[in-house]
Structure formats: C-alpha cells, structure tokens
Amino acid sequence: MKGRQNDILAAAGFLLPNILGFLVFTAGPLVFSLAVSFSNWNLQRTIPFQWTGLDGYRELMRDNEFWLYFVNTIYLMLGMPIAIGGSLFLAVLLSQRLRGMVVYRTLFYLPTFTSGVALMILWKALYNPSFGPINAVIDWCLQGFGINDLLHAIGCGPLAAPQWLLETKNLLGLDVEQVGFVAAQRGIGAREALIIMGVWIAIGGNNMLLYLAALTNVPQELVEAAQIDGASRWRVFRHITWPQLAPTTFFIVVMSFIGSLQGGFEQARVMTNGGPAGTTTTLAYYIYTKAFQEYQIGYASAVAWILFAIIFVITLINWKFGQKELSY
Template identity: 35%
Template sequence: MTSLGTVPDTAARRPARAARERRRLSRKHREWLAAALFLAPDCIGLLLFVGIPMLLSIFLGFFQVSGFGSYRWVGLGNYERMMSDPLFWDAMRITAIYVVVLVPVLFAVSLGLGLLVKQKLPAVGAFRTALFLPYVISLVVVGLLWKFLLDDQVGAVSGAIEDAGLGHHSWLGEPSLALASLIAVTVWVMMGYYMVIFLAGLQEIPQEFYEAAKIDGAGPWRTFRSITWPLLRPTSFFVLLMSTVAALTGGLDLIFVLTSGGPANGTSLAIFYIYQQAFIFGEYGYASALGSFLVLIMVLVSAVVFRVTRGGRFDDGE
C-alpha cells in the first residue's frame, strides 16, 4: 500500500503549486511592465520624430509639393525625374568617393587612437578628453573654425604649409582639395567618438591573454593580430556600420558652413543636394523621393556590411 507521504501530487499540494505559478506569472508581468515603461519614452520619440516623418516623406515622394501648400499627384514622376537628373547622380558619385575614403581612414585613425590611449601614459586622461572634445562641439562652430584655418589668404594651416615650402593651395577653393579637406575635418570631429568605442572594446579583452602572449615571446604586431583584432571584431563591426551610415546621411552642417556644396559642386553630397531641392528650390516632393532613395541605399549598404562581416564576425576564410 502506498503511503500518503509518497503520493507525488495530492489534492493538498495542488493549491500551493497554483499559487506559486500565479506568483511567477505576476512577477513576469511586472517585469514586462517595467521594461515597457522604460522603453516607452524612446519608442514614442522614435515614432514621433523618425517613424512618422519617414512615412510622410515616402508618401510625399509621389506628389509634386510646392512651398505654398499645393499638392499634385505625380505617381512615379519624381523617381523618373531622379533617374534623368545628372546633378543628383554627380552628387551620388561624390558621396561614394566620400564614403569610400572617409570610412577606412576614420576606422584606422580611431583604432590607432584607441590603442594609444589604452596605454598607461602621463596625463592620458587629459589626452582622451582633448581628442573627444571636438565631437561635443557644435558642427557649425567646427565648420567656422576650420573655414578660418583653411582660408588660403589668412588661414594658419595654409600659412604653415606654404612656409614649409609645399606651395600655396586653396583648400576650400579647388574641388579635389575641398572634398579632401571636408573628409579631414570630418575625421577630426568623429575620431574621438569612435576612439571611445574602441577603447571600451579593448578594455573588455582579458589581460591574461596579453600576459600569456608576453610569456610566449609574442611581439606587438603578433599580439595585435592574434589577440586584439579577433576579440575586437564585434566592436569593429559596430564602428564600421555606424560610420558608414553617418557618412551616407551626415555632414550637412559642415558642408553648409565650409563650402556650401562648392566649388563647382565638388562637395555637393547627396544629403546636401536633397537639402537644396527642399529648402532652397521648394521641391519638397522631389526632395522626399530623393531622400527615400538615399535611405534605401543606406539600408542596402548596411545589409552588405552586415553580410560581409557576418553580423560582427569577420570572415577568416574558415
């Protein structure tokens, strides 16, 4: 005969189990509620200031919109106009050059600075602050500062290069030099931000790995290639993706202050051309279509970057 003490699920135990289950579900619901309350401000902000404007921009791309409030349905007319707009495709070409040059240079400079400030150097805290400071300064102020420094008549940079015997150059007056100057200023502004991200990733690497490499007699390059770079790949993926997106969609403030898209449209990136169409020529519908196309390009480029790096794990050929 089986005793009452050995019965696995008696009538007396069922209410206790039900009470525990109710408490577990109640705790889970409270956790979900707390998470929803924390996420709600960001989600509402994204919906109001990103989601809805983006949907309106896509919608406006099918209309001809003037600055006086008149709307006329044109269907794919704005996109057909875009396909035959040589100035837009020239802006896309300049944007491609800008992205292809800026992203690798910014990546390399930021990584190098991250490795540098990780070292135990004198006054390294002040050095980190000085490098990060340009990122928190208004881009308009940065643009005005560099416009003065690069001025071919009174600029300190132009004067120093000329005194060094490297000739006189109009850094903002020649199309090729103006684009190079814009890239250099952008790197100067953004390198501190990505340096901090790389520094955070470097500090997550266990110190024991470096100690073991030192015991094995590995040099700095071997240590970097075998330890630092593989363990830094998720951070590298984030920097690569974010800098690419920023290069495709940012830079308007600097362009506006430094060159206004000139000379000869040499620095007229796609984002600046869209700004001109909307706020200078009043072509809001056409600008919306161009913006939607640029967002599509950004999504495709991000997908390619994500695919190539396999979601943060660079392909080793394995």
C-alpha cells in the same frame, strides 16, 4: 543557451518602451515620408497636391544635379578608412594604463566638443591660400627642398600650393558640370580640404570613444597570459584584441557609412555653402535645400528614399563582409 529557445514574452516586455516610442516617432513618420515620395507635395501650393506615383523617382534619375551631388557624397567619404583606422590606433595607445590618459582622451575628443562655428572659422584661416599656415608649410617645403628646381630640371612645370576651399579641382579630376572626368580638373581643392578636416575631427572623436569602451571589455587576463607565453604585441592584438573588437568594428563601419552618406550637411551649411560651384554639396544638403528652401517635400522624400536604398545595399554588403572578416 539550450533550454531557453523562446523568451518571446520577456523580449516583448523589454522591447516595449523602446518599440512604442519607435513606432510613434520613427516608423510612423517614415511611412508618411515614403507615401509623400509618391506625390508632388509642395509646401508652396502653387501646384495642387496629387499622387504622381513614380514620377518623382523618374525625374530624379534624369536629374543631373542629383548625380553630381551623389558623386560628391561618395568622394567625401574617402577619408573614412583613415579616420576609422586612426581611431583604433589612438584608442589602443590610449587604453594603456598610464598616467594622464584621461587628459589625453579629453584632448582628443575636444574637436568633437568645440563649437562648429569656432572650428569653421579656424579651418578657413588655416586653409587660407595666401597666408594660411598650411600653405606656408607647403611653400616652404617646395622652395626649401628645391623640389620645384628639381621639377624644372626634369622639364615639369613648378608645383604651386593648392587654393583649397576656393578650388573646384580634385584628385580624381571630376568635372564640375556633369558626372565625368576632365584632366583640367585634376588637382587639390575644396573637397580634399573637407576630407582632411573631417579626418582630423573624427580621429579622436566618437569612434575612438567606442573603441576605448570596447577595449576595456577585452579580458586583461587573456592579454597578460599571452604576453607571458611570449606572444608579440602584434599577435596579441591580432588574435585576442581584434576578435573581441569585432562587434564594435562592425558597428563603427556600418554607422560610418550611414553617417557619411547622410553627412556633409553642417559643413555645407556653415563652411562652404556647398561651393565653390556646388563641388561640396552633398545629398543631405540637397535634400534640405529641396525640402526647406524650395518646398518640394515630395521630391526631397524621393531623394531621401533613394539614398536609403543605396545605404541599405551598402549595409547588406557590410553585413555579408562582416560575417566573414570580423567573425561576426
């Protein structure tokens, strides 16, 4: 690309349409919300508007709820690596030139299509502690394979199938009322239920679609040449496909972090109401509640900008890590 060091004019032309809309509909409102985060703006006008500087941020640091929901948000991200890895695996399978691949792709994408209400009702039924098929299978395994008898023999209490959406317990034993761990809270509960559901929805969803698109850009001649040279499947993937996928992987990882840090809103709103006892409330849902149910726009903006800072730092880390690992 020598000799084309500065295309500033052309670049300006190409950027113009996007940057105009971007300035008006994104940048402007963002600056506005940043300004608002330094005020006590309340839609309900019980308190007169005033600039409060960093008060909102200070209050937030002391806000027990904020930290609880922050922990929830992070915890619910645990399914992310599985979802991304699974998407890649599926995409590789589906990028083979076999008959009926479009049918499979469509089928895998269906959960992303299907309306949230339908999915919610169905998953609630699946997670039903007494009659749901998931617990039926777990019970069958526990009884059938004599696992409980075995546990009894070695002096442990019997295992019971989890209560799923009704349960505040979680794998790490996070406490309900303050940030911390309690042994009594160790188990499987609503958060795990949401993680599993999330992986199921995401695995054949947008990430798979992106990987599929990226895989079609992998030059087929390279792959075939390598195969002729006798390279194993894994080596072909590792040394030809994977580097070609690097920019897409980078995109997916960055967007997944952003998406899941801002996520959990729909689930909380339609499926769990953020419960039981607030264990599935995420920061995005908290911001919504603060802004549109409690009218504290100022405070909600402060939470949003703290969330921004967290995402920003994570993206920077991704960037550094990505440069090394993804040769990007």
